[in-house]
Amino acid sequence: MARILKGAEVVSALHAQLTPQVEALKAKGVLPTLAIVRVGARQDDVAYEKGATKRAETLGVAVRTFLLDEGATQAELLATIQAINADDAIHGVLLFRPLPKRMDDESVRAALLPEKDIDGITDGSLAGVFTGTRRGFPPCTAQACMEILNYYRIPVSGRNAVVIGRSLVVGKPVAMMLLQQNATVTVCHTKTQDMPSVTKQADILIVAAGRAGVVGADYVSAGQTVIDVGINFTPEGAMVGDADFAAIEPIVGAITPVPGGVGTVTTTVLIAHVIEAAQRSIKRG
Amino acid sequence: MARILKGAEVVSALHAQLTPQVEALKAKGVLPTLAIVRVGARQDDVAYEKGATKRAETLGVAVRTFLLDEGATQAELLATIQAINADDAIHGVLLFRPLPKRMDDESVRAALLPEKDIDGITDGSLAGVFTGTRRGFPPCTAQACMEILNYYRIPVSGRNAVVIGRSLVVGKPVAMMLLQQNATVTVCHTKTQDMPSVTKQADILIVAAGRAGVVGADYVSAGQTVIDVGINFTPEGAMVGDADFAAIEPIVGAITPVPGGVGTVTTTVLIAHVIEAAQRSIKRG
Numbered sequence: 001m002a003r004i005l006k007g008a009e010v011v012s013a014l015h016a017q018l019t020p021q022v023e024a025l026k027a028k029g030v031l032p033t034l035a036i037v038r039v040g041a042r043q044d045d046v047a048y049e050k051g052a053t054k055r056a057e058t059l060g061v062a063v064r065t066f067l068l069d070e071g072a073t074q075a076e077l078l079a080t081i082q083a084i085n086a087d088d089a090i091h092g093v094l095l096f097r098p099l100p101k102r103m104d105d106e107s108v109r110a111a112l113l114p115e116k117d118i119d120g121i122t123d124g125s126l127a128g129v130f131t132g133t134r135r136g137f138p139p140c141t142a143q144a145c146m147e148i149l150n151y152y153r154i155p156v157s158g159r160n161a162v163v164i165g166r167s168l169v170v171g172k173p174v175a176m177m178l179l180q181q182n183a184t185v186t187v188c189h190t191k192t193q194d195m196p197s198v199t200k201q202a203d204i205l206i207v208a209a210g211r212a213g214v215v216g217a218d219y220v221s222a223g224q225t226v227i228d229v230g231i232n233f234t235p236e237g238a239m240v241g242d243a244d245f246a247a248i249e250p251i252v253g254a255i256t257p258v259p260g261g262v263g264t265v266t267t268t269v270l271i272a273h274v275i276e277a278a279q280r281s282i283k284r285g
Numbered sequence: 286m287a288r289i290l291k292g293a294e295v296v297s298a299l300h301a302q303l304t305p306q307v308e309a310l311k312a313k314g315v316l317p318t319l320a321i322v323r324v325g326a327r328q329d330d331v332a333y334e335k336g337a338t339k340r341a342e343t344l345g346v347a348v349r350t351f352l353l354d355e356g357a358t359q360a361e362l363l364a365t366i367q368a369i370n371a372d373d374a375i376h377g378v379l380l381f382r383p384l385p386k387r388m389d390d391e392s393v394r395a396a397l398l399p400e401k402d403i404d405g406i407t408d409g410s411l412a413g414v415f416t417g418t419r420r421g422f423p424p425c426t427a428q429a430c431m432e433i434l435n436y437y438r439i440p441v442s443g444r445n446a447v448v449i450g451r452s453l454v455v456g457k458p459v460a461m462m463l464l465q466q467n468a469t470v471t472v473c474h475t476k477t478q479d480m481p482s483v484t485k486q487a488d489i490l491i492v493a494a495g496r497a498g499v500v501g502a503d504y505v506s507a508g509q510t511v512i513d514v515g516i517n518f519t520p521e522g523a524m525v526g527d528a529d530f531a532a533i534e535p536i537v538g539a540i541t542p543v544p545g546g547v548g549t550v551t552t553t554v555l556i557a558h559v560i561e562a563a564q565r566s567i568k569r570g
Contacts, residue, residue: 123412
């Protein structure tokens with residue numbers, strides 16, 4: 001029987017830290033504010049936006065949404081971003097991606113003021129994650145994994161961490177963050193040969209493969225901590241992770257559930273970044 | 286008896302590719318030009334500068350050196366960088382680091398125009414390495430490792446690559462470049478426990494520990510390719526790598542010598558970046 005690493009407990013602990021920080025900002029006349037920029041109405045985006053908005057409200061952080069029609073031009077999106085950049089009352093921006101294919105992702109990302117980039121999409125934030133400095137902000141999902149390890153006091157330094165997946169939103173940044181905390185880090189992916197022989201040696205296994213059931217009983221061993229980043233839906237509509245929870249939970253030492261694991265923590269990290277961006281804006285004066 | 290992966294052969298092959306590119310640039314009236322910026326006269330820097338200058342001359346690339354006194358201020362260094370940025374006849378900049386402690390490394394790096402950053406020190410280049418795009422330029426030493434693997438046709442995709450060291454000039458960037466070529470990549474470092482058990486499983490072992498003799502016979506196994514990035518000097522003044530060459534050469538499948546391995550290729554990569562920067566400057570017009 002594995003220990004179930006519930007996101008809700010991590011969220012509660014983060015809320016306890018964040019609430020007085022929001023109060024302190026408000027006492028200084030600063031209302032931490034998140035701008036959400038969305039082109040079109042993809043179902044995933046709308047669901048995430050709803051969660052983020054609710055979390056922001058709970059913490060007393062304001063949200064302003066900027067919705068562009070699905071047919072909007074890149075020039076319209078850039079104008080929206082520039083207006084947000086110029087607005088001192090907005091501290092952080094969540095820009096839903098992937099953008100429509102007709103738009104140039106790099107140009108759009110580059111338009112965002114780095115200090116408002118709370119989800120790690122600008123060069124400054126990416127370089128910060130790569131170099132291990134606290135410039136910019138790391139992608140929220142990657143940081144959510146680290147917050148779970150930290151809250152449940154899972155030792156990282158000197159341990160073997162294996163990451164399945166090499167995306168820029170989870171795999172690569174979480175690998176860098178684990179390395180920064182002195183783990184020995186291995187990154188696996190679709191081209192990895194005999195993945196179970198690699199993953200079985202992990203003390204910490206981060207699963208961000210993006211496909212349901214990738215990690216079965218043959219991938220894990222006793223005592224491991226498994227962090228499942230996956231969000232998938234069965235034909236019946238049930239939300240499941242990338243790991244086969246029923247098969248591996250009896251084997252490993254600890255595991256995050258889906259739903260109720262990483263995803264639960266991600267929106268809180270997002271709001272935490274807005275609060276930190278507001279704090280930094282005061283320091284800059 | 287391991288196959289000895291000599292840098293000189295890689296350099297010859299690169300020269301054959303680069304020479305017509307320089308001629309094509311000159312035919313368009315562009316003389317590819319490297320600026321070398323050095324504060325003080327550290328022995329390592331002077332030796333590297335000498336090698337780079339010689340390599341540039343061989344390839345018909347011009348070099349302009351900007352030497353600042355050891356006591357120079359940060360303002361003086363920034364003014365030098367700004368003058369170089371503004372000079373359209375200069376395509377790439379080699380800035381020796383570490384800078385004197387009184388200077389702020391981040392501010393100085395940020396001052397350099399990203400398109401002239403041929404040694405991967407700006408946020409743009411670092412983000413490019415991290416995201417696996419050909420924006421900016423990767424650090425030359427990291428790329429030299431990849432050039433050696435490529436020239437000697439060492440398979441990378443699907444193989445286990447282990448990197449010892451996590452610096453920003455070699456360890457982290459070479460890990461990202463190996464990942465980009467579909468290796469399964471593990472990064473080890475001083476906090477790694479039982480390193481031999483990890484390194485023995487590598488198909489490709491990149492040694493960038495920064496200390497002589499770190500990798501002995503117990504770290505390696507038959508058939509491996511070992512790329513030794515280390516440059517150290519014995520008390521007698523002999524140049525040696527981070528691997529104990531005499532001990533591991535009889536075991537592994539292939540190994541780079543020191544001297545005559547990675548270091549030999551690095552200056553050629555540097556000059557290749559200057560040439561590419563000049564080509565890009567024409568495209569930008």
